[in-house]
Amino acid sequence: MTIITKIQVQKVNKERFNVYTDDGGGEEFAFSVDADTLVKHNLKKGLQIEQYEIEEILHSDQLRKAYLTSIVYLSRMMRTKKEVELNLEKLEISPDAIRNTLQRLEDEGYLNEEQYTISYIRTCINTTLKGPIIIQKELKMKGISNGVIEKELKEFSTEKQVEHAVRLCEKKLPAFSRYSTLQKKNKLEELLSRKGYPSNIISILLQEVEFDNDEDDELQTLLQHATKLQRKYEKFSEWEYKQKMKSALFRKGFSIDLIDRALDMLDDQLN
Known part of the structure; x- marks a missing residue:
């Protein structure tokens, strides 16, 4: 038979009590409970207590701790069942107490x-x-x-998704000013996909966005790219130079007609 020899208020948490017992081998710390559990089970010095009763007390204390902790956790903001469960696991609450607590919270409307x-x-x-x-x-x-x-x-309706996608693209388009129209479309498609928009919304969006690229703007952008590439390929023969320039610029999304115009303009500048 185990006898409760001392009940002492914790120094850090005044709401919890340390219970000491002696089963014949000398006094030692047995467990801790909160004030409610202490009163509920009528724990006091000199009380004889069986091991199974201690287990029931500890289970009852865990249930109360799990419930009160969860109420405080949920008071700050809405949470999911998984979030509450993970929070209780961090506190080393037993799986059985967690299951009971989650069910109670659902029944009382705290979890939905x-x-x-x-x-x-x-x-x-x-x-x-x-x-x-x-x-x-x-x-x-x-x-x-x-x-x-x-x-x-x-x-999240289709209309609202398109509206958000347009706003996102309009926000990012200025950063793509140095690219060809095709490159802009490709980059916007990558952006929208990365931000979680489905392919049907992306298709609608690319038809909605105004790229504001007339031919002169496109030509100026192309010339900027061509000037950089010119330094890279000028060491090749004239034929190889033009083929490599055309190939590189075409891969950047510019049309062949516009590329030919740009290369002619660069030739005129050299001559």
Whole structure:
């Protein structure tokens, strides 16, 4: 038989108590509980207690700790079940206590995956230019099921996706001014794909965006590239020089007609 020999308030946390017992081998620290568990189980000095009772007390204390910790965690912002679970695991709460706590939180309405998903998607739509694919990946990482995500992502309509994609492209287009129209389109396509927009939205977008590249602007951009390439290929014979220049400029997205004009202009400058 084990006897409680001393109950002492913890120095760091005044809400918790250290319980000491003696089973015949001398007094030693046995476990700690909070004030509620102490009162609930009527723990006091001199009480005889069995091992199975200690296990029940510890389980009860873990349940209370897990629940109260989760309520504080959820009070700061909405969380998913997975986020709460990971937080409890860090506190070394037992798997059984975690399962019971998550179920209780769901039953009491503190955890609601659908409400969380709706709120998360609306926040992304209102404050970011992320595409639906990125949002979907982020929600999956937070433990939301595919079924819930697909259902709530309908909130992000095609029209709204196109609107966001256009804003994203207009924001980035000035940085692509030194590129050909084809290069700009390719870079925007890469950007939109990286930001999580599906191919159907990208196709619509590339038709919507105004690139503002008339032939003169395109020619000036081409000449800038050609001047740089000229220094690279001037050591070759005239025929090889022109073939390498045409090939390099064509790969950058310029038309053959415009390339020929630019090369003629460079020749005139040399002569």
